[in-house]
Amino acid sequence: MGDGPEEDHVLRELQPSVERLLERHLAAARDWLPHQYVPWSAAHDFDGPLRGTAWAPEQSALPQAVRDALVVNLLTEDNLPSYHFEIATRFGRDGAWGSWVHRWTAEEDRHAAALRAYVHARRAVDPVALEELRMRHVGTGYRAGLPTLLHSLAYVMVQELATRQAHRNAGAACQDPVGEQLMARIAADENLHMLFYRELFSDALARFPDAALTALADVLHDFEMPGAGLPGFRARAARIAAAGIYGLDVHLEHVVVPLLRALKVMSLPGLGPAGEQARERLDAHTERLSARAARARELFDRMTTPHEDRQREDRTKTPREDPTAREAHV
Ligand SMILES: [Fe+2]
Ligand SMILES: [Fe+2]
Numbered sequence: 001m002g003d004g005p006e007e008d009h010v011l012r013e014l015q016p017s018v019e020r021l022l023e024r025h026l027a028a029a030r031d032w033l034p035h036q037y038v039p040w041s042a043a044h045d046f047d048g049p050l051r052g053t054a055w056a057p058e059q060s061a062l063p064q065a066v067r068d069a070l071v072v073n074l075l076t077e078d079n080l081p082s083y084h085f086e087i088a089t090r091f092g093r094d095g096a097w098g099s100w101v102h103r104w105t106a107e108e109d110r111h112a113a114a115l116r117a118y119v120h121a122r123r124a125v126d127p128v129a130l131e132e133l134r135m136r137h138v139g140t141g142y143r144a145g146l147p148t149l150l151h152s153l154a155y156v157m158v159q160e161l162a163t164r165q166a167h168r169n170a171g172a173a174c175q176d177p178v179g180e181q182l183m184a185r186i187a188a189d190e191n192l193h194m195l196f197y198r199e200l201f202s203d204a205l206a207r208f209p210d211a212a213l214t215a216l217a218d219v220l221h222d223f224e225m226p227g228a229g230l231p232g233f234r235a236r237a238a239r240i241a242a243a244g245i246y247g248l249d250v251h252l253e254h255v256v257v258p259l260l261r262a263l264k265v266m267s268l269p270g271l272g273p274a275g276e277q278a279r280e281r282l283d284a285h286t287e288r289l290s291a292r293a294a295r296a297r298e299l300f301d302r303m304t305t306p307h308e309d310r311q312r313e314d315r316t317k318t319p320r321e322d323p324t325a326r327e328a329h330v
Contacts, residue, residue: 004211007149017203019096021196029192034114037182043121059123062174065243067125068236069170075137075230077112082142090152104193111186118182137230150204150215157197158223161255164190169245202263209268210275217278220256221285242300248293256286
């Protein structure tokens with residue numbers, strides 16, 4: 001890509017890092033069994049061949065924003081075949097890179113399986129609407145459209161951390177200890193994935209400081225969670241943000257700032273003009289994000305006033321009126 005390093009060169013240069021980090025990951029990762037996290041005793045047959053009871057909204061005990069978050073988080077996990085394709089075609093399927101791709105895919109595959117079983121056992125969301133959304137979402141597929149391998153590495157690093165926060169905060173807000181336990185378990189997986197990519201990206205910054213920092217600035221500037229293409233995503237994203245599960249403030253405080261700090265972006269040595277420019281862009285982006293997050297928080301605080309009617313009325317208006325609606329997609 002342009003004046004950046006050749007993809008094969010980056011793959012070769014980072015291969016020893018991938019080997020080391022994969023080994024560390026395998027030592028740190030704890031195997032867990034999805035079936036043990038599902039409250040099977042709460043489950044009942046549905047209508048259809050088993051002639052059980054059809055889903056009805058009053059069966060769900062979870063707060064609306066948590067239902068929204070579960071739908072978005074679950075459908076995002078459902079699109080694993082597309083993410084696998086993205087990284088398998090970019091990282092390759094050989095050597096340590098390939099081993100990571102397959103191991104990561106196997107771990108990720110637990111997330112949708114466990115979450116869907118939980119959601120159905122708890123009758124948390126409309127299973128028919130959920131399945132229709134899944135067919136559309138997975139049927140559309142996902143293309144990251146990122147120009148270089150370094151962009152892909154920056155993206156997955158940010159995405160794993162964002163996903164960790166989304167699962168963790170949805171669990172904390174769900175008012176069901178069983179759900180919280182499952183979502184914390186999934187978040188722990190995402191945390192290890194994030195650590196793998198963050199360390200790898202740190203090595204990429206050491207070897208290719210200008211190209212890597214440019215990639216990071218590009219990715220943070222355009223960042224959207226993969227679920228952003230879902231039908232009805234804006235309204236859901238606004239409710240999820242208002243509940244403090246994931247929005248601009250969470251994105252800034254728990255994703256962008258900690259990543260920039262951990263990568264020591266502000267004191268990175270050896271930058272040329274392109275790298276310096278990327279650092280300035282990152283600085284400006286963080287400042288803009290911070291102003292937008294403050295405005296969004298103000299708006300959401302008004303929305304979550306105790307008055308039920310006011311709350312409902314405001315929420316239905318949010319997607320159209322919220323000036324931060326696009327950013328709330330993260
Ligand atoms: Fe996941
Ligand atoms: Fe992950």
